[in-house]
């Protein structure tokens with residue numbers, strides 16, 4: 001407890017791990033806390049936009065990040081941070097589920113989690129047909145009919161991923177035109193298992209002991225009931241800001257941490273990186289998370305070396 005780290009990084013996804021690689025090179029004595037090692041990377045079946053890798057699974061790529069971090073002898077602790085407070089002399093206390101730690105600077109890289117729809121039946125059927133992770137659950141829907149709810153890149157990717165298993169995939173999007181990248185839209189339209197239901201929302205999920213159908217807000221083929229065995233909800237993510245909010249870190253109206261171009265927040269000594277921030281024009285990707293992590297470390301180093 002008496003030891004004071006230069007830096008503590010909260011989050012073991014691409015932002016936190018990249019921050020650590022740079023911190024090691026700046027010789028910052030630091031620790032990483034990660035509730036779930038790898039973060040959202042565990043859910044990505046294949047990444048095709050990480051430079052240098054034409055096709056790699058999220059798990060394989062994040063494993064490379066881990067090896068790189070550990071190569072510098074840095075410790076990654078599988079602990080959840082439950083609170084942060086500021087002590088005298090500009091030192092922070094970081095409270096985890098097991099212990100308390102001290103540091104001169106903090107990088108918040110807690111990323112984001114799947115956004116919920118909050119419709120009737122959603123909570124009740126989680127694990128009984130409702131899923132937020134196709135990479136984890138797609139194989140349970142072999143030769144079944146499923147629907148994916150959402151209109152962005154992840155909805156498109158998940159719909160395509162599901163066609164490896166399901167016999168039919170409905171892609172239900174509220175928009176007239178999906179916002180997914182053209183490359184995904186092209187692959188969707190070329191896949192005969194995927195049927196796009198546009199300008200339609202899902203009001204409710206129904207079934208006895210497991211999912212049997214969803215209720216659409218508009219008739220499709222003269223029916224508001226769409227029979228499905230599984231539902232994959234892909235309507236974006238929500239940042240994990242609770243501990244940041246408690247210490248007074250400024251948040252925008254959509255709950256993302258406001259950062260300056262050097263990844264500093266409104267609290268001196270607290271930086272943020274990755275999906276949790278308003279940075280990178282809100283383009284939330286592995287590449288931008290890694291870049292923000294590197295900038296946050298460089299800024300923490302500058303702050304510490306000026307003290």
Ligand SMILES: Cc1cc2nc3c(=O)[nH]c(=O)nc-3n(C[C@H](O)[C@H](O)[C@H](O)COP(=O)(O)OP(=O)(O)OC[C@H]3O[C@@H](n4cnc5c(N)ncnc54)[C@H](O)[C@@H]3O)c2cc1C
Pocket residue numbers: 010011012013014015016033034035036037038039040041043044045046047048049079080081082109110111112113154157240243273274275276284285286287289
């Ligand atoms: C299905 C899917 C497909 C995707 N496909 C792509 C793609 O093809 N290409 C691409 O570039 N991006 C893709 N993304 C987006 C990409 O995964 C994210 O932008 C990236 O992972 C963000 O990294 P991050 O480090 O900011 O956050 P995350 O990956 O969310 O990691 C956050 C970390 O913080 C930890 N954490 C949270 N709270 C605490 C706490 N209180 N204490 C300790 N640790 C905590 C978590 O356990 C985790 O380790 C995809 C995402 C999903 C879900």
